[in-house]
Amino acid sequence: MNLRSPHLLGIEPLASEEITLILDTAESLAQISQREIKKVPTLRGRTVVNFFVEPSTRTRSSFEIAEKRLSADSLNFSPGASSLVKGETLADTARNLEAMAPDFIVIRHSEPGAPHMLARICRCSVINAGDGAHEHPTQALLDAYTIRQKKGRIAGLRVAIVGDILHSRVVRSNIFLLRKMGAEVVLSGPPTLIPQGIERLGVKVEGRIEAALEGVDVIMMLRVQLERQTRGYFPSLREYFRLYGLTAPRVRLARPDAIIMHPGPINRGVEIDSEVADGPWSVILEQVTNGVAVRMAVLYLLSGGAGGGAEEEIRNPEA
């Protein structure tokens, strides 16, 4: 089996079998990162452009490591150094990148739909590394990988996602993925940060965090961005923490074996108490580890690697 599209623009267009394929492939590839020599020749001779038009440390590093472990040649291209500041349009930048014949463009952009525009223009594979408040598919995949690793399954689990739902690409990708894979999803956050019509995606919305956390298997916390307060979505960070901050007593409302996730970077004392972030429930750093394997799987599958073939590839360490 293979992925149907040459691009990964979002979770929404994926079938559940494709999601399973990516997660299974990631599982095979994860071993590479545990070896002394963390490199296989799978993508040797392939070029990846990491085109980050919005700042990102975690996601870009994770992609870069994934690329290097698969022996791809990668190039980082970010707006400070690029011609976007000179007024070149995204379409022209894309055509110029395309002219250098990369095999992949990994794009992070502040505008929803920017990766889709690239995919229409370029012949290479386009991977969405986050487009505005739209999607962040590899984040949802690494979250799913982590949940599967900890819980053995996704179907039938109850997952609470808490925070700024309105501006979060992580939420959208996670909702698509979790619903496709048969999990229940309940959202909570200030009503000013819950977008209209979100229930139509098959999720429940609870105004109070306590109601959302009741009996859940997984708690996903979202980062609160300071500029949201200055735009008046909530009165103060202090009140935000009082109403929606994840504290140990609140964690105890969830199932005893619940896990706590966060896409990072975390704001200690704003959306999550340090005691919780560093506590036994937390899998936040494992998410980061898993991000590399998931991104390796995505690159491998989009380069034409078939499901099941990954096993074969990794028996062949760097020659």
Place this chain on the structure above:
Amino acid sequence: MGLLLRNGRVVDPSQGLDESLDVLIEDGKIARLERRLTAQGVASIDLRGKVLAPGFIDMHAHLREPGEEWKETVASGTAAAAAGGFCSVACMPNTNPVNDERAVTEFILGQARKSGRVRVYPIAAVSKGLSGEELAEMGDLVDGGAIAVSDDGKPVASGRLLRLALEYARIFGIPVIDHCEDPDLSDGGVVNEGYISTLLGLKGWNRTAEDTIVARDIAMAAETAGRIHIAHVSTEGSLELIRRARAGGVRVSCEVTPHHLTLTEEACLTYDTTTKMNPPLRTGADREALLEGLKDGTVDVIATDHAPHHSDEKNVEFSRAPFGVIGLETAVSLALDRLVRPGMISIGRMVELMSVNPARILGVPGGTLKPGAPADITVLDLEREFSVEPARFHSLSRNTPFGGWSLRGGPVATIVAGEIVHSSLD
């Protein structure tokens, strides 16, 4: 020099006519309208099987001249109008410089005399520089040829200024046309706020930003006895407010666009910037409500909001693209294929919406084929297939979401003051 139009089906609701009649044009005016006419030494055209309507008037277009001639000019915009079956176009003042001074109004009319294919009616700004702060010199602008005032593209955000404009406009008997959007509430939204904006992660343009300003405008029109015209109504709520105000005797009229009548927010799902306009495409329920308003008479006018933009400007990220679609060359076919053909409205009602009512609201000649009226005639073929090919548009711009659509029915000849300004007749 006259012209005899024979055997056409004359649809003219201003005279309650829908029958096969010959039309004789003399000196640019309708001379006679009878069952069988003969005239010596006059060219004649057989229009059997075609519909003749009083010339269509688009009361809401952006011709972009002066200042943005790469998007459209008076010449190209009126060529598009002629090709699209419009005999007259009213053009909005958000040019550069803004049409807030008589010299600009006169410049536009000068361009229209030199290179215009159809009649051009400048709409002047309500406020100087569209700044929403102080009234432009309405009297001088009207003397120069302006037929209405509007700050279109923006609302008249200050309620106080709107009140002054409505009161002051009473001197001239002209309508104040308002683009209803509370910018504080629409807050940078680019698509309708709701499920689709949530799905796409795009900033939502909340419907209450339109409804609250419509409510304010109605209250203000009632208070001042001024004439308010609500541009491009897009929500069910706005339309209901207008319906109730009208029932209560307030002088409020309104228009809807062909795109809000034929498309919904789902068209934005591919991030195609030709579906980005202001107000944004709304929900199916809104569209149904607008169609209901066409049927029950609440809607007075179908107007295009023809808003040309260069493809370089539109070929960017969705949020960064300018708002607007062009409509002059698709409006008539869309109305015939999507409204008249399925029986939603009659052809007579369509003529009211596109000719009779805009003439009445703007107080301009036309809207009738009564003898003595200007010989402005739109000739329609209800059966011919029209495929929308943006590459062949007369407009300088191509920003239409209707490219590739196949529509049955459309304009086949446009006659202005007795002159055939466009024809695709055999």
